[in-house]
Amino acid sequence: xxxxxxxxxxxxxxxxxxxxxxxxxxxxxxxxxxxxxxxxxxxxxxxxxxxxxxxxxxxxxxxxxxxxxxxxxxxxxxxxxxxxxxxxxxxxxxxxxxxxxxxxxxxxxxxxxxxxxxxxxxxxxxxxxxxxxxxxxxxxxxxxxxxxxxxxxxxxxxxxxxxxxxxxxxxxxxxxxxxxxxxxxxxxxxxxxxxxxxxxxxxxxxxxxxxxxxxxxxxxxxxxxxxxxxxxxxxxxxxxxxxxxxxxxxxxxxxxxxxxxxxxxxxxxxxxxxxxxxxxxxxxxxxxxxxxxxxxxxxxxxxxxxxxxxxxxxxxxxxxxxxxxxxxxxxxxxxxxxxxxxxxxxxxxxxxxxxxxxxxxxxxxxxxxxxxxxxxxxxxxxxxxxxxxxxxxxxxxxxxxxxxxxxxxxxxxxxxxxxxxxxxxxxxxxxxxxxxxxxxxxxxxxxxxxxxxxxxxx
Amino acid sequence: xxxxxxxxxxxxxxxxxxxxxxxxxxxxxxxxxxxxxxxxxxxxxxxxxxxxxxxxxxxxxxxxxxxxxxxxxxxxxxxxxxxxxxxxxxxxxxxxxxxxxxxxxxxxxxxxxxxxxxxxxxxxxxxxxxxxxxxxxxxxxxxxxxxxxxxxxxxxxxxxxxxxxxxxxxxxxxxxxxxxxxxxxxxxxxxxxxx
Numbered sequence: 323x324x325x326x327x328x329x330x331x332x333x334x335x336x337x338x339x340x341x342x343x344x345x346x347x348x349x350x351x352x353x354x355x356x357x358x359x360x361x362x363x364x365x366x367x368x369x370x371x372x373x374x375x376x377x378x379x380x381x382x383x384x385x386x387x388x389x390x391x392x393x394x395x396x397x398x399x400x401x402x403x404x405x406x407x408x409x410x411x412x413x414x415x416x417x418x419x420x421x422x423x424x425x426x427x428x429x430x431x432x433x434x435x436x437x438x439x440x441x442x443x444x445x446x447x448x449x450x451x452x453x454x455x456x457x458x459x460x461x462x463x464x465x466x467x468x469x470x471x472x473x474x475x476x477x478x479x480x481x482x483x484x485x486x487x488x489x490x491x492x493x494x495x496x497x498x499x500x501x502x503x504x505x506x507x508x509x510x511x512x513x514x515x516x517x518x519x520x521x522x523x524x525x526x527x528x529x530x531x532x533x534x535x536x537x538x539x540x541x542x543x544x545x546x547x548x549x550x551x552x553x554x555x556x557x558x559x560x561x562x563x564x565x566x567x568x569x570x571x572x573x574x575x576x577x578x579x580x581x582x583x584x585x586x587x588x589x590x591x592x593x594x595x596x597x598x599x600x601x602x603x604x605x606x607x608x609x610x611x612x613x614x615x616x617x618x619x620x621x622x623x624x625x626x627x628x629x630x631x632x633x634x635x636x637x638x639x640x641x642x643x644x645x646x647x648x649x650x651x652x653x654x655x656x657x658x659x660x661x662x663x664x665x666x667x668x669x670x671x672x673x674x675x676x677x678x679x680x681x682x683x684x685x686x687x688x689x690x691x692x693x694x695x696x697x698x699x700x701x702x703x704x705x706x707x708x709x710x711x712x713x714x715x716x717x718x719x720x721x722x723x724x725x726x727x728x729x730x731x732x733x734x735x736x737x738x739x740x741x742x743x744x745x746x747x748x749x750x751x752x753x754x755x756x757x758x759x760x761x762x763x764x765x766x767x768x769x770x771x772x773x774x775x776x777x778x779x780x
Numbered sequence: 781x782x783x784x785x786x787x788x789x790x791x792x793x794x795x796x797x798x799x800x801x802x803x804x805x806x807x808x809x810x811x812x813x814x815x816x817x818x819x820x821x822x823x824x825x826x827x828x829x830x831x832x833x834x835x836x837x838x839x840x841x842x843x844x845x846x847x848x849x850x851x852x853x854x855x856x857x858x859x860x861x862x863x864x865x866x867x868x869x870x871x872x873x874x875x876x877x878x879x880x881x882x883x884x885x886x887x888x889x890x891x892x893x894x895x896x897x898x899x900x901x902x903x904x905x906x907x908x909x910x911x912x913x914x915x916x917x918x919x920x921x922x923x924x925x926x927x928x929x930x931x932x933x934x935x936x937x938x939x940x941x942x943x944x945x946x947x948x949x950x951x952x953x954x955x956x957x958x959x960x961x962x963x964x965x966x967x968x969x970x971x972x973x974x975x
Contacts, residue, residue: 328954390945
């Protein structure tokens with residue numbers, strides 16, 4: 323017999339604290355689809371996606387009903403299109419994007435990731451064309467997500483690609499002006515991109531993966547917040563930060579196990595491989611589903627004030643430790659996201675002026691992802707955006723971790739005005755970029771920032 | 781099968797098992813709980829030399845005089861090794877909400893009508909708040925959704941929430957052992973791994 327208290331505690335995590343499986347992401351290798359003939363290429367992609375993902379929705383529904391755990395999103399991540407569509411011109415790349423978009427709708431997944439180029443050391447002509455095509459792809463498709471890996475610890479940072487992406491962001495924002503530049507929310511620029519990340523917009527099916535794999539993204543900021551609040555309120559003496567870390571670890575264990583169970587079951591029912599479970603505390607705009615609120619529960623009442631970075635470091639590390647104990651198949655990003663517009667508490671901290679871009683950058687040195695879902699003034703020049711990307715990627719490259727940038731220059735709006743993206747993407751006041759406009763010469767040098775030394779690490 | 785109940789006090793298990801040991805009995809299985817201050821124990825005991833029901837009751841009463849024990853003894857007749865209950869997968873049913881008479885009876889009736897066998901059950905009322913956690917074997921040809929929709933219909937009429945979840949979700953979140961899938965799915969995974 324399971325203990326009644328254990329049953330009720332698990333049920334409470336689901337009912338009251340919004341524990342869910344944020345995404346079941348099916349990774350599909352598209353290498354067998356390659357063809358110089360774009361019609362053949364698109365037909366093969368369509369057939370392969372339907373072959374693997376045709377039953378994904380039905381199976382997710384079955385598993386959801388069996389365990390009573392909500393599966394919020396179903397997604398597909400494909401091999402980087404920069405390689406699969408090598409040799410295609412702009413029209414061919416657009417045709418591939420539209421094929422992905424159409425099939426995603428057909429198999430009822432909400433997003434498809436992998437319109438991707440991995441250009442950390444250099445870029446092929448095809449990858450250059452893919453990056454150039456991004457504004458049109460992101461503004462004319464609904465479900466297609468893109469990522470570009472511009473740096474790794476082993477290769478350094480491709481500053482030519484970084485420079486190009488500043489212009490891509492500007493153009494994409496302009497083409498989606500009616501929606502506050504929302505097209506940029508579907509583009510993630512990475513340093514040290516993981517091959518098996520199930521979270522969008524940065525998911526792709528990386529090198530070294532099998533034909534088809536199920537990766538799981540579990541979330542649960544509300545569960546962790548409730549655990550910390552409960553500990554602080556009911557511990558017989560004031561809990562130390564070590565006690566709080568232990569509480570987060572044990573909660574992360576439970577959440578990760580839910581992800582592994584769901585992932586293994588979905589994979590087994592579909593007859594494909596199970597890949598990884600990624601426990602990342604991914605906020606939603608709902609109150610009680612916020613990473614910022616966890617930091618507040620730990621005692622940092624002004625998010626962005628001193629102590630924010632240390633609290634986030636503790637949280638991120640405890641989440642990873644709990645996840646690692648729970649499963650041998652932990653991968654992806656596995657940590658805490660500070661996606662500002664998607665997190666009600668962080669967005670509020672921006673509104674009241676406590677949370678600045680500089681502080682966010684510092685916080686990203688100790689947590690997952692990076693500058694994520696951040697609205698900046700629409701008149702920010704392309705080179706400043708590129709320099710912002712370079713700064714964030716440099717943090718990841720030097721520190722042997724993933725960092726990423728998902729910024730939205732909101733056309734026609736200035737710092738302090740409201741940017742509204744809607745749904746899970748949320749809204750926020752536009753953040754000012756301090757000392758903008760002075761980095762153009764640095765960016766225009768181009769070339770590559772060399773790979774960092776891996777010894778003498780102090 | 782011996783069941784003993786009494787107001788809970790320290791030393792009852794010691795007393796009861798001592799009496800059985802004096803009679804040469806060997807405990808094969810035992811389940812004991814204290815509910816709202818009342819002690820209950822059920823034991824399956826094997827006696828190499830035959831004992832009458834009265835002998836057993838008398839021995840337990842005699843040794844546990846100060847506990848005012850209520851004892852019941854049922855002889856297990858030789859027959860089928862296992863009770864004939866339907867097979868199925870083990871699900872946890874949880875019902876939470878306002879208390880009212882007849883909740884357990886109604887839910888048990890629904891399960892019986894579907895051929896689902898209750899194998900463990902705990903329910904309690906705190907103030908006016910009712911909670912029930914039950915393990916039931918749901919037949920393989922019945923989906924959890926069918927049970928759930930019936931419980932939900934009952935719950936709507938009685939201000940109760942009902943949940944039906946496979947037991948593996950609770951094992952996964954509370955036990956450090958590897959995540960379990962059902963046997964059928966495991967074999968599917970194994971065959972996949974071998975290709």
